[in-house]
Amino acid sequence: MVAPLIPMGVIPESWNNVFAxxxxxxxxxxxxxxxxxxxxxxxxxxxxxxFVVLKVFFTAAITAMIGLLYLSxxxxxxFSLLYIHPTFLASAIxxxxxxxxxxxxxxYCPGTSFCGIAIGKIxxxxxxxxxxxxVLIFSEAFPLLExxxxxxxxxxxxxxxxxxxxxxxxxxxxxxxxxGMFFGATWVEKKVRKVEY
Amino acid sequence: MDRRYTLLAILVVLLAAGLLIIPNKGEKKEIKPDxxxxxxxxxxxxLSTDAITERIIGGDPTLQLIDVRPAxxxxxxxxxxxxxxxLDSILSPSWTxxxxxxxxxxxxxxxxxxxxxxxxQVCTRNGIPGVFVMKGGLNHWYNTIIKGxxxxxxxxxxxxxxxxxxxxxxxxxxxxxDQETAQSGNDASTQKPAKVSVERxxxxxxxxxxx
Amino acid sequence: MEKNKKSGTFYxxxxxxxxxxxxxxxITFIITGRGMGASGAVKSTVVEAVNTVAxxxxxKSDYYSKFISDDAHPMNxxxxxxxxxxxGGAFLSGLxxxxxxxxxxxxxxxxxxxxxIFALLGGTLFGIGSQLAxxxxxxxxxxxxxxxxLGGFITMMAIFGTAFVFAxxxxxxxx
Numbered sequence: 001m002v003a004p005l006i007p008m009g010v011i012p013e014s015w016n017n018v019f020a021x022x023x024x025x026x027x028x029x030x031x032x033x034x035x036x037x038x039x040x041x042x043x044x045x046x047x048x049x050x051f052v053v054l055k056v057f058f059t060a061a062i063t064a065m066i067g068l069l070y071l072s073x074x075x076x077x078x079f080s081l082l083y084i085h086p087t088f089l090a091s092a093i094x095x096x097x098x099x100x101x102x103x104x105x106x107x108y109c110p111g112t113s114f115c116g117i118a119i120g121k122i123x124x125x126x127x128x129x130x131x132x133x134x135v136l137i138f139s140e141a142f143p144l145l146e147x148x149x150x151x152x153x154x155x156x157x158x159x160x161x162x163x164x165x166x167x168x169x170x171x172x173x174x175x176x177x178x179x180g181m182f183f184g185a186t187w188v189e190k191k192v193r194k195v196e197y
Numbered sequence: 198m199d200r201r202y203t204l205l206a207i208l209v210v211l212l213a214a215g216l217l218i219i220p221n222k223g224e225k226k227e228i229k230p231d232x233x234x235x236x237x238x239x240x241x242x243x244l245s246t247d248a249i250t251e252r253i254i255g256g257d258p259t260l261q262l263i264d265v266r267p268a269x270x271x272x273x274x275x276x277x278x279x280x281x282x283x284l285d286s287i288l289s290p291s292w293t294x295x296x297x298x299x300x301x302x303x304x305x306x307x308x309x310x311x312x313x314x315x316x317x318q319v320c321t322r323n324g325i326p327g328v329f330v331m332k333g334g335l336n337h338w339y340n341t342i343i344k345g346x347x348x349x350x351x352x353x354x355x356x357x358x359x360x361x362x363x364x365x366x367x368x369x370x371x372x373x374x375d376q377e378t379a380q381s382g383n384d385a386s387t388q389k390p391a392k393v394s395v396e397r398x399x400x401x402x403x404x405x406x407x408x
Numbered sequence: 409m410e411k412n413k414k415s416g417t418f419y420x421x422x423x424x425x426x427x428x429x430x431x432x433x434x435i436t437f438i439i440t441g442r443g444m445g446a447s448g449a450v451k452s453t454v455v456e457a458v459n460t461v462a463x464x465x466x467x468k469s470d471y472y473s474k475f476i477s478d479d480a481h482p483m484n485x486x487x488x489x490x491x492x493x494x495x496g497g498a499f500l501s502g503l504x505x506x507x508x509x510x511x512x513x514x515x516x517x518x519x520x521x522x523x524x525i526f527a528l529l530g531g532t533l534f535g536i537g538s539q540l541a542x543x544x545x546x547x548x549x550x551x552x553x554x555x556x557x558l559g560g561f562i563t564m565m566a567i568f569g570t571a572f573v574f575a576x577x578x579x580x581x582x583x
Contacts, residue, residue: 004441007299011439017489019439024493026432027444027546031494032501034425039513039527041419043582046575052422057550059426064433064554066213071438073219080324083442085543085552086294087559092548095541096566099534103567104574106530107582109545110446110538111494113531118495119502120510126524127531131447134535135454142471149540155290159558167556168216175213179206182423186202195583205423 037115039107048192051185058178084156243332246341250366261301265316284312306331416507443551447538448487
């Protein structure tokens with residue numbers, strides 16, 4: 001049991017920010033090289049002419065998930081020490097819907113807009129200005145939203161637990177679904193007229 | 198090209214299927230009975246009221262006081278910056294994050310130390326590290342810190358030091374080092390919580406980091 | 409392929425990118441115990457800005473005051489450093505694949521102005537939504553999914569489900 005390294009004290013806390021830059025570098029490179037700096041490429045997922053978002057997103061998710069589960073099995077990693085994104089039912093759904101509308105209008109999500117900014121996309125820069133305004137609006141309106149923000153707290157609940165199956169069974173099913181989607185996406189891509197962008 | 202993707206897909210699915218074969222271990226991280234017994238026999242989990250008072254006054258950021266009494270008692274009087282987790286909801290998921298905060302000493306207290314020790318046992322059994330019990334609970338805290346008796350003239354130097362520490366602590370909590378006013382201040386216990394800043398937004402606080 | 413590289417339309421195989429991305433995420437979990445994120449950095453910046461311009465106001469507000477005070481929230485600065493890395497990594501990729509250029513990308517059917525207005529509105533909504541859901545696509549959805557968080561899956565489905573519907577409503581903006 002050695003990982004996670006910083007919470008376990010293997011690597012001193014002070015190295016945290018150094019790793020942040022290095023890991024962010026990999027993150028940015030992977031996103032940009034896949035084409036996430038182009039909003040029209042990203043949005044293509046919804047019209048069926050380019051499924052790059054779906055492919056990259058799910059490949060990344062299952063890679064990390066399977067990796068984590070194997071590492072926890074061989075005992076290198078303590079799964080219970082990982083930060084599990086807490087589930088706030090109401091705010092997760094409503095926040096997700098608001099983000100979904102923003103996504104379809106702006107064509108970026110925060111991570112990809114940083115990639116867009118790095119290569120000089122002016123629309124990405126404006127998107128980021130919008131993000132800052134949105135955060136400001138939320139913070140100012142927080143007293144009104146506080147109840148929603150805190151409601152339905154289920155803590156760091158795992159999806160596999162709430163479905164009543166083991167982590168590995170869920171991971172397996174998700175992988176099968178993801179691979180199925182990849183084939184489906186490739187098939188649809190062939191059918192749909194290409195869009196030049 | 199397509200055949201390579203098919204191969205890759207099969208490989209990934211096989212890798213995921215491998216997860217099904219390997220035994221599922223450690224889903225629930227409960228510690229073994231013999232380890233629990235060892236931990237129960239270890240008196241190091243008890244922290245004295247003086248040590249805790251010193252940390253409260255010093256504003257020690259690694260101290261997380263947890264009040265396991267019912268909410269009603271907590272609202273009447275509580276130690277500064279304590280969080281109220283009634284004993285019956287100690288396992289509720291809303292508190293997992295608070296209890297798992299790394300680098301913090303989670304100190305349970307109740308009126309005596311029966312409930313707080315029970316909370317300590319539940320947490321220890323669940324593998325939560327860094328949990329402690331305030332020895333003697335609030336009653337003892339009140340008797341030593343707020344009402345601490347003056348040592349006799351023949352008392353040793355350390356006793357006198359302790360007394361003067363307690364006296365300054367009393368001043369910190371009640372606004373007066375004088376025992377009489379301290380006591381009258383405590384009789385009207387309802388006015389107390391206003392003075393003591395009680396913070397009650399624990400779990401959300403750190404989860405706000407989010408994305 | 410060489411020709412594509414010159415014209416700036418060469419992209420890495422999505423599965424390879426996804427794999428690299430997944431490995432980076434995995435290493436992040438191994439090292440820090442937490443996932444990636446992006447919107448948190450925007451939040452830190454906004455909080456910092458408000459705190460500088462109007463400290464009294466920031467202190468009073470329930471939301472800002474959660475994130476100021478002391479050094480109790482290392483995660484927020486972590487994300488700011490991570491974003492510096494993202495910008496660097498993306499810039500390098502743009503340099504290699506010849507995509508560095510100032511431009512506004514939009515459908516030929518709309519003007520740049522319309523595109524920028526929509527980007528601003530979309531960004532604003534994303535800003536509000538990401539605070540409400542306590543994370544964006546990378547922080548809540550992707551990092552959440554990797555550790556099988558229920559909230560991560562819910563957020564992911566809400567984002568993509570809604571975006572799918574609304575993308576068709578705003579179809580003219582895109583194709």
